[in-house]
Amino acid sequence: MSSAGWFDGVKDLTLALVRTPSVNGSADEVRFAGRLRDIIAQDGFPTHHGDELRVVPIPGDPWRRSNVIGLVRGEGRRTVLLCGHYDVVSTANYGELEPWACDPEALAPRLIEALAGAPPGTLEALALTDLQSGDFLPGRGALDMKSGLAAGIAVLRHFASERPPGNLLLLATPDEEVNSAGMRAAREMLPELAREWELELTCAVNVDSESDHGDGGQGRSIFLGSVGKLLPFVHVVGRESHAGEPLGGVSATLLAAEVVRSLEWSPDLVEGQGAEASPLPALLKVADTKGAYDVTTPAAVWLYLNVLSHTRRPSEVLDWARSKVERSLQKGLQEAASRAAAYARLTGTTVVSFESQPLVLTYSELYARAGGLSAHAADWGQLRSLTEQPGLDGPERSRRMVEFLWQRSGLVGPGAVVGFASLAYPAASLEASSAGPFAGRFREIVDREARAAGEWSGSTVKLRGYFPGVSDMSFLAYGFTDADVAVLAENTPAWDLGLAQPKSGDFALPVVNIGPWGRDPHLRLERVHARYAFETVPELVWRVALAALAG
Structure with missing residues (x-):
């Protein structure tokens, strides 16, 4: 020595x-x-x-x-x-x-x-x-x-x-x-x-x-x-309804549940073997976007996933997330239709139909659909007040921007936006x-x-x-x-x-x-x-x- x-x-x-x-x-x-x-x-x-x-x-x-x-x-x-x-x-x-x-x-x-x-x-x-x-x-x-x-x-x-x-x-x-x-x-x-x-x-x-x-x-x-670390997010959008008439909307929670089941601990992205294998993806956040209690169902659910990798590129992870979300939303809507049909049989009411091809966008595509931020210059003050409050972390700032652009785009659910919530x-x-x-x-x-x-x-x-x-x-x-x-x-x-x-x-x-x-x-x-x-x-x-x- x-x-x-x-x-x-x-x-x-x-x-x-x-x-x-x-x-x-x-x-x-x-x-x-x-x-x-x-x-x-x-x-x-x-x-x-x-x-x-x-x-x-x-x-x-x-x-x-x-x-x-x-x-x-x-x-x-x-x-x-x-x-x-x-x-x-x-x-x-x-x-x-x-x-x-x-x-x-x-x-x-x-x-x-x-x-x-x-x-x-x-x-x-x-x-x-x-x-x-x-x-x-x-x-x-x-x-x-x-x-x-x-x-x-x-x-x-x-x-x-x-x-x-x-x-x-x-x-x-x-x-x-x-x-x-x-x-x-x-x-x-x-x-x-x-x-x-x-x-x-x-x-x-x-x-x-x-x-x-x-x-x-x-x-x-x-x-x-x-x-390496990536933090892909999914913003799942349904349609609100009164809790007494849930079939009047589309449950963002039901759709998000399928997304969670598909993403959490998915072995798809694991690299390496034995002690050198990369960890399973793990969800770090799942929450609806309601700010307070009422009897309206949530309009959207926000979640993000910790992905640790050795060689995977951001584009590969983004494509993977989009594909998983597309299939999950389709499955969620099929399940929603099945449950609505069962309810119709019990009540003798008309069967409610649901879309079979939900819209799934990347954040860059949502940005384009909304016309970018320059098209809404009058809203810059509102956006700054939403995203530049002290104490906000990167994922929360990202969520607020996604929600802001979704509203400004005029799009309606069911659908989802995928992107990256924070630093890569x-x-x-x-x-x-x-x-x-x-x-x-x-x-x-x-x-x-x-x-x-x-x-x-x-x-x-x-x-x-x-x-x-x-x-x-x-x-x-x-x-x-x-x-x-x-x-x-x-x-x-x-x-x-x-x-x-x-x-x-x-x-x-x-x-x-x-x-x-x-x-x-x-x-x-x-x-x-x-x-x-x-x-x-x-x-x-x-x-x-x-x-x-x-x-």
Whole structure:
């Protein structure tokens, strides 16, 4: 191992970072950048002429958040980028323990007390065992991902003391947990900084975390890529009716039920096999669009689906969603007709007929049908008031725009609109042709260092193809083509409300993820495995960075 003696320093950095709150969307997230700069600057950094430490505001960010960038110069232009995010999710799920959510050493005994008597075989019992062992450190962000960021800072400091050939650039970003505003801005900024500082950006190491409820064998991994994410939406439109006369309309709920049954957990889009298989699609939202109680049936139902993939293009997913929705609406109308006929037989009334070919449009087609927004210039004020209210997320802004354009188009149900509800993440992979000329050599380096880690750490470190959760890696190894971006721009209603993709250009870095492992990220029981996070991860990142700088 190197002479760094990582454990105590990385632990102390992790405690300092966790004790500094940075919940996404809060004032703490805004303030954190300055505090992180101060933490990095301890011990006199920057120490040499040419070193840099900057807080860089994100252009146009409504919260006025910032990226933090630290550069340590060695010799030459070759540069390795270390990156991680500093925002965390809410602490509300700690309940009565929330006052200690960001104080790991105060939280641990209180969690142990709260978990006493947990039934054997439960996640709570596992957490109790972990915490009693002293092998895990709890707290919001301890796993996701301030221990990884602490490892990156420690490596940067060690690089400053050793000054080997090459340069090390640390990037800490906000907003990874929601819309990756920090990394999207950094992608635009990095080529400019590289020119200003005369750097040759060679590759990147992300330091995000992995969850493992076993012995850590899966968590101790170097990931050669990251899954992509798309969030297709479906806006299902029926026809309202009084609840006492339901056959006077078309049930948007019945139609949506068929859509839900067709989309939820559909295996159609799964890629890969075994442990490398992409997850099943999962619905994140299903709700009617009524604002309050009355006895009118819902006019529409809004839903969106989380799709994680390795290679699928946005156009492919959009076509798949449209096809599934078309068949689902047809089936729903057939079921509606069958039930109406059964009711007619019971009551001796006339059978109600239903359309057999419902209209299903993409968002771009709806936009055209409505004449675009320019045709309704007088309604811009209303649209802005609907979509620019504080606190609205991307999917809700998209829903409001779809509903607005459907009403203005004059179209009536039954029908549906499909598109993308929020930010899209391209998949990242060292195996992709877009990974760059250094990707093959980088793969050799991480393969060698993973095998060597088994000897110096005493535990195996695996190579895995895709980081299973959405990560900022997507915007470094940017895998979207111009055609992909065009499809997304035309079919993401909130595209111009903070969800636009970075320019594709020629900038892409081969990137891997080397980060800590633990259990239950985002939950009250979030905890990080201390020895791996505070000792193995920084040593592994150090070795990979040095090898990459050596070429």
